[in-house]
Amino acid sequence: MFSWKKWRLAAIALLAAFSVLIVTGTPASAATAPGEWDHWSNERVNGNQYLYATGTIAEARNGGRLLRVWRANDNTSAIWASFGENGTAFRVDGATSWASPTVVPWGNSGFALFHTGTNGRIYWAIYDDYLNWSGWHTSGATTQLSTPVSVTQLGAGSRELYMAYRSGSDFGMWGSFFNGTDWQNSQNLGGSTYSWPAVTWNPGSHRLYAAHTGTDNHVYLQWQEYGGTWHGWFSVGGDVNGAPSIAASSTGNMQVAGRDWDSFVWYREFNSYAYPLRDWTQDPVFLRAAWPVYLSVAGAVIYSIMTMSSNHQGVYKESFNGSF
Structure with missing residues (x-):
């Protein structure tokens, strides 16, 4: 789909992987990321009411529109x-879940919503x-667990997606492409996690990235x-409780976020080839x-x-302006 100088990318990838492996980093407070706010703002709905939720609140922007999804706080x-930003809250018909839903851009100004049903099937609309x-449809995948899924749009304006989720039978992870028409056969991502994986598309390197918290609590x-094909997991350090989040800025620089064992939030930034731009830092x-947290x-x-x-x-903040 894309044309690159393969030898150059291979050399950069090798350098990035080597650098990540030797800079695993013990989390330590440091300067904030470029553009990071020193405060959180309230999520609001129905004009000026605070938004309360059970689980993670997800949001996506597309074509000048914003859509947020969450589980009811009951x-x-x-x-x-x-x-x-302050729109009317409405219940999404036909959807109940014990896991947090997610939303991603779809096409030029639409949205794709996902949730794991109470029956363990993964649904999307x-x-x-x-x-x-469109109404809800099954994706063909099932976790058989009450765990969320992670989905990314494969390029601005695209109707192609990639979804990652945890196995329903063990601690393994799987992923599947949506080619704009159909879901493809699932890919085994390798590795093990007690939580679930996260994915993002990087517009700078034209790579698909996945992240997870290993059974050793490293990301x-x-x-x-x-x-x-997937190129194999490499540690980027940290000591994270639960699933991480990952997102790629339009600049190609990426941010990974996770909670520590006291539930405080930590971040680490990378360039478009996964070279670390700094160590883990606490919010x-x-x-x-x-x-x-959701990025x-x-x-x-x-x-x-x-x-x-x-x-x-629910609260939100700017955690990275994409520049270093």
């Missing part, structure tokens, strides 16, 4: 959504570019060229996250979205 397992609703990354505002991209900027441990209120 025992109904219902999924809710809202358009815009589309708001097309005209915001017509691991791996990559593949579009439609190719300068010491709020505790009840669940893994959302708006052009060059990456935002972190957190559901606070204290009261399940």
